[in-house]
Amino acid sequence: MQQYSIFPNTEAHTEPGSIDTLATSLSSYIDPPQIQLVKRAYYYAEQAHDGQRRRSGQPYVTHPLAVAGILADMHMDHQSLMAALLHDVIEDTGISKASLGEQFGDTVADLVDGVSKLTRIESESRAEAQAENFQKMALAMARDIRVILVKLADRLHNMRTLGVLKPEKRRRIARETLEMYAPIAQRLGMHNIRVELEDLGFTTLYPMRAKRIHNAVKAARGNRREIVEQIKESIELGLERDGHPCAVVGREKHLYSIYQKMQNKKKSFSEIMDIYAFRIVVDSVDSCYRVLGCIHSLYKPVPGQFKDYIAIPKSNGYQSLHTILFGMHGVPIEIQIRTPEMEEMANYGIAAHWLYKTNDGQPLNGSHTRARQWVQGLLEMQERAGNSLEFIENVKIDLFPDEVYVFSPKGEIMELPHGSTPVDFAYAVHTDVGNSCVACRINRRLAPLSEPLQSGQTIEIIASKGAQPNPSWLNFVTTGKARSNIRHYLKNQRQTEAIVLGQRLLGKALAGLDVDLDGISEKQKESLVNNTGHHSFDHILEEIGQGNRLPLLTAHQLLARDSNRDDSNNAEGSSHPPLMIDGTEGFRVNFARCCYPIPGDPIVGFISAERGMVIHTDNCHNSLEFKNNPERSVPLRWAEEVEGEFSIELGIALEKSRGIIAVLANRINSLDANIEKISIEDEDPRMSMVNVIVGVHSRLHLARIMRRIRSIKDVIKVTRVKH
Numbered sequence: 026m027q028q029y030s031i032f033p034n035t036e037a038h039t040e041p042g043s044i045d046t047l048a049t050s051l052s053s054y055i056d057p058p059q060i061q062l063v064k065r066a067y068y069y070a071e072q073a074h075d076g077q078r079r080r081s082g083q084p085y086v087t088h089p090l091a092v093a094g095i096l097a098d099m100h101m102d103h104q105s106l107m108a109a110l111l112h113d114v115i116e117d118t119g120i121s122k123a124s125l126g127e128q129f130g131d132t133v134a135d136l137v138d139g140v141s142k143l144t145r146i147e148s149e150s151r152a153e154a155q156a157e158n159f160q161k162m163a164l165a166m167a168r169d170i171r172v173i174l175v176k177l178a179d180r181l182h183n184m185r186t187l188g189v190l191k192p193e194k195r196r197r198i199a200r201e202t203l204e205m206y207a208p209i210a211q212r213l214g215m216h217n218i219r220v221e222l223e224d225l226g227f228t229t230l231y232p233m234r235a236k237r238i239h240n241a242v243k244a245a246r247g248n249r250r251e252i253v254e255q256i257k258e259s260i261e262l263g264l265e266r267d268g269h270p271c272a273v274v275g276r277e278k279h280l281y282s283i284y285q286k287m288q289n290k291k292k293s294f295s296e297i298m299d300i301y302a303f304r305i306v307v308d309s310v311d312s313c314y315r316v317l318g319c320i321h322s323l324y325k326p327v328p329g330q331f332k333d334y335i336a337i338p339k340s341n342g343y344q345s346l347h348t349i350l351f352g353m354h355g356v357p358i359e360i361q362i363r364t365p366e367m368e369e370m371a372n373y374g375i376a377a378h379w380l381y382k383t384n385d386g387q388p389l390n391g392s393h394t395r396a397r398q399w400v401q402g403l404l405e406m407q408e409r410a411g412n413s414l415e416f417i418e419n420v421k422i423d424l425f426p427d428e429v430y431v432f433s434p435k436g437e438i439m440e441l442p443h444g445s446t447p448v449d450f451a452y453a454v455h456t457d458v459g460n461s462c463v464a465c466r467i468n469r470r471l472a473p474l475s476e477p478l479q480s481g482q483t484i485e486i487i488a489s490k491g492a493q494p495n496p497s498w499l500n501f502v503t504t505g506k507a508r509s510n511i512r513h514y515l516k517n518q519r520q521t522e523a524i525v526l527g528q529r530l531l532g533k534a535l536a537g538l539d540v541d542l543d544g545i546s547e548k549q550k551e552s553l554v555n556n557t558g559h560h561s562f563d564h565i566l567e568e569i570g571q572g573n574r575l576p577l578l579t580a581h582q583l584l585a586r587d588s589n590r591d592d593s594n595n596a597e598g599s600s601h602p603p604l605m606i607d608g609t610e611g612f613r614v615n616f617a618r619c620c621y622p623i624p625g626d627p628i629v630g631f632i633s634a635e636r637g638m639v640i641h642t643d644n645c646h647n648s649l650e651f652k653n654n655p656e657r658s659v660p661l662r663w664a665e666e667v668e669g670e671f672s673i674e675l676g677i678a679l680e681k682s683r684g685i686i687a688v689l690a691n692r693i694n695s696l697d698a699n700i701e702k703i704s705i706e707d708e709d710p711r712m713s714m715v716n717v718i719v720g721v722h723s724r725l726h727l728a729r730i731m732r733r734i735r736s737i738k739d740v741i742k743v744t745r746v747k748h
């Protein structure tokens with residue numbers, strides 16, 4: 026049953042109380058020296074807030090005192106209570122965190138500072154769209170989960186005393202409560218606080234609807250009383266007969282959950298109220314299952330409705346057995362069965378942990394559940410690590426793995442994957458911001474663009490017109506958006522540069538043929554585009570610029586098409602005259618290392634992306650393969666006069682004898698041929714296989730060389746090697 030009432034008014038909660046009342050109630054679970062600390066915090070706050078009043082007219086300190094009271098009801102530890110008493114001191118009285126630290130220790134100062142920070146975010150990021158992020162943000166930011174608990178208590182007291190505010194402000198705070206704080210409370214399993222926040226928020230935001238539902242519940246309660254009592258008695262009797270005497274408590278849904286069910290599930294009020302719900306609290310986990318068995322023998326369970334949240338707790342730590350029964354006359358009966366510890370957990374969630382710890386100083390006996398271990402783990406980690414970045418890491422990992430929440434300078438919250446950098450942030454803001462970012466400030470201090478972001482930081486991107494993405498960013502960006510945008514930009518960039526280069530190369534090649542690039546007609550370009558299967562002339566230029574296409578070849582193709590312009594039957598590729606190779610092509614032309622073509626050999630050229638044009642002999646086995654790809658193959662012919670040297674490989678079999686290699690080298694040199702490389706393989710004790718790569722001028726030159734080698738006495742065989 027709910028412990029509070031929101032109708033007819035909330036005055037009951039606004040009574041000031043005093044520090045002495047609080048101290049008395051603390052004595053049930055906190056040691057005297059620590060109560061003294063709490064008192065000191067109170068007097069400090071009283072003095073700091075001296076002269077300040079709440080809108081209700083009461084001294085300001087009544088508010089922190091009430092917040093501490095809420096936490097005391099949850100049996101929170103003395104540090105949380107001190108932080109609650111001091112929670113508005115930094116923000117409202119200008120006292121520094123450092124002086125709080127001196128007075129009350131760093132832990133309390135950190136807690137107060139954390140609450141102040143949350144208060145600041147809350148006022149900066151009011152946009153509704155940010156609500157969900159705020160929840161995550163708030164949880165992720167709080168180094169110490171008690172910061173959230175103090176903040177929730179603060180908000181709860183503000184909600185209880187909303188009445189004195191202007192309607193406008195009241196509504197805003199109520200909406201924020203429903204959107205941000207109630208879900209946080211739910212996430213942390215703090216059922217009691219969540220329910221109260223929701224009903225207060227709902228009543229403030231929709232007073233008429235709340236009133237209607239409230240009245241309907243009241244009326245229904247009257248009608249239901251008899252049935253509720255009947256069911257309750259029959260269950261209690263049955264349990265007693267089986268040796269499990271225990272109290273069965275009726276449950277009612279709270280207003281906001283009824284409202285939400287009507288809204289979201291489109292159920293009528295009577296449909297929702299048509300369910301009778303009870304809770305049974307028993308002493309041990311073992312009893313939970315026994316009682317369940319007993320109840321299932323009393324009433325028939327509805328198939329598929331049994332849920333074992335003891336074995337598999339909900340992610341917020343909630344544990345219980347749930348079942349639904351067919352009651353008398355077919356009314357559904359909802360039953361929850363749990364232990365007192367589970368009940369605490371269900372009501373106070375994460376806060377229940379401090380309750381367990383301070384009850385008798387011993388960890389809880391009984392069931393070791395995932396949820397309990399989670400909470401336990403959090404606390405242990407917190408105790409171990411002291412301030413505890415680790416602690417919050419654990420909370421974050423559990424609640425929201427792999428996300429960080431950062432601010433823009435305007436206070437907008439941005440959600441990014443864990444490990445994101447300022448560059449990821451910049452691209453998340455806008456592609457243009459990403460493309461032009463040059464530096465950044467993290468919390469107003471200059472920082473490298475590669476620095477991983479932490480939750481809660483404010484990121485300011487410094488952009489510059491004309492700046493470009495740096496390829497090295499790809500080494501550290503995390504988001505797909507940043508990565509793909511950087512790649513896209515760089516690709517475009519390379520494309521533009523390649524086109525400019527291609528234009529220059531083609532211009533030069535045409536100049537060598539006494540043609541000006543500007544003199545090439547659109548029609549010539551178009552016909553080349555059509556005949557080569559490129560999608561534009563720019564694309565052809567790009568291919569030239571990237572070295573995939575020869576400028577000279579392209580120049581010839583352009584002009585050849587020009588001379589054949591009137592011959593419409595003669596449309597296709599290979600019809601233009603072969604390109605002449607005269608040995609002056611330099612690096613643009615490569616001679617294949619498989620067949621080593623030399624002047625006089627029939628040759629053919631192939632365009633390769635890596636090496637530009639590669640020339641093979643016409644009968645090379647690689648040529649056969651390339652010939653299937655006419656777009657990449659170029660008919661070639663040696664010029665009448667060819668300059669330079671051409672490598673060729675000779676295989677020489679010879680009998681081993683002293684000095685034979687020297688003789689061989691001498692012979693070759695004497696014919697004005699350079700040996701580029703020589704390698705020897707011993708075939709057997711008598712024979713060697715010598716491979717020589719020689720530079721020659723022509724086939725004729727080669728023939729003379731081979732003849733001279735054969736004339737050496739120990740040489741058995743000389744062949745031109747082709748791979």
Ligand code: MN
Binds near residue numbers: 088113
């Ligand atoms: Mn406050």
